[in-house]
Amino acid sequence: MMMPGGRRPSTRRGGPGDPLYGGDMYGMPGDPTMRRRASTNEVYWEFAADMIVPREDLSQRDKPLLFWVFDDTSEPGKTYQYRLRLGVFNPVAGTGQVAERDLDKKDQVILWSPYSDVTKPVEIPQRIYLFAKEVQEKTKTATVEVARYALGYWRSENFLVRLGEAIGKEVEPKREDDKTKSKARMAAGYPDLGLPDRITDVRSLMGQGGMPGALGPMGPDQQNLPKKVDYRTGKVLVDLVQVNDWGNAPNLRPRLYYNMLYTEDGMRIEHMPVNAANWPKDLTAAYQYVQAEKRREPQTFRAFSKSGLRGRGMGGPDGMDGYDDYGLYDDMGAYDGGGMYPY
Structure with a gap:
């Protein structure tokens, strides 16, 4: 029942509170708190507030400019x-329209600022490591573990390398065996695999974004699993040399081990002690880090949604929380933040 003079809230797309017209930014009509709904659009509003506009007097800004x-x-x-240092184009260079105080810049096409102070060191993480693990004396071969960072995760593979051979190659990652895949298909009830032809969940045959033709979205292990992992290091095994020396302090004891000699350009020879007991501290730390990262459980690719919840409607495909059935984010203009149509 409505009071005289009252209006029924519009539920049409484009009406008050529609996310397409700012409903997700300024709150929904009737909401006493008028709190803004979390949205990726906030980034653009913050950017607009700091953006430089034409003819702006930058001297009036109280905050330093950020580049x-x-x-x-x-x-x-x-x-x-x-x-x-920063350079800006001088639009009046060579025109004779320069003020007297700037006559020294009348022919400078680019106006340069002074150089900034030198930054702190910026370390770029490695994406590939090799670890010399064992030597087979009879065959004069070395077991080398190569670790590669691919699709957000560390992966490694052991290679048996002979003298003169390249260290590492492209390898297909280990996947589920056929029995495991068969059980997964039976659980999904796909009719084209000789299983009962009754489909209890139509969405199980829908691909990403609700499009037909695919056997459902990929699981977390498949999403983060590349077709091939490139373990090529660009280095060639040159020789395996036996070394007899003293261990590092405080364990000053005689050692007998192999040194792996390898090269990348054929001119500069690099070396690495074989066996973890002989590695330097930095190499040991890198190996422990890679092994710890390899044990991380793969995570599905997640939507940019702060709440992590699906909107109204059917919800996103399995493994696609934060999306609606059309592959949109919660705040990309779908009805009430999810699902294209209301119930």
Whole structure:
């Protein structure tokens, strides 16, 4: 029942409170708190508040200007330090329209700032490691474990390398065996695999974004599993040399071990002690870090939703929390933050 003069709230798309028209930014009509709903749009509002506009007097800003600089030439495993300067185009260069105080800049096409202070060292993490583990004396071969960072996770593989051979190669990652896959298919009830032709859940045959033609979205192990892992190091095993020396302090005891000699360019020879007991501390720390990271349980790719909950409607496909059935985020304009149509 409505009071005289009252209006029924509109439920049409584009009406008050529709996320497409700011309902998710300024609260829904009738909400006494008028609290803003968490939204990725907030980033753009914050950006707009700090954005430089034409003819703005920058001297009136009370906060320093912030510049982000991206170095797309950095290489994994290296450390960098930077000093920066900024250059702006001088639109009146060569026109004779320069004020007297700036006559020294009348022909400067680019106006440069002084250099900044040198930054702190920036370490770029390595994406590949090799660890010399064993030597087979009779065959003069070495077992080398190569670790590679791929699709957000560390993976490793052991390679038996002979003298003169390259260390590492492309390898297909280990996948579920056929029995495990068969059980998973039977549990899903796919009719095209000789199983009962009754489908109890139509969405089990829908692909990502609700599109037909695929046998459902990938599980977390498949999403993060590349078709091939590139373990190629670009290095070649040169020789395995027996070394007799003294251990590091405080354990000053004689050692007998092999040194693995390898090269990348054929000119500079690198070496690595074989067996973890002989590795230097930094290599041991890297190995322990990789092994710990390998034990991390793969996580599904997640939507950019603070709440982590699906909106109204049927909800997103399995493993796609935060999306609606059309592959949209909760705040990308779907009805009431999820599902294209209301109940």
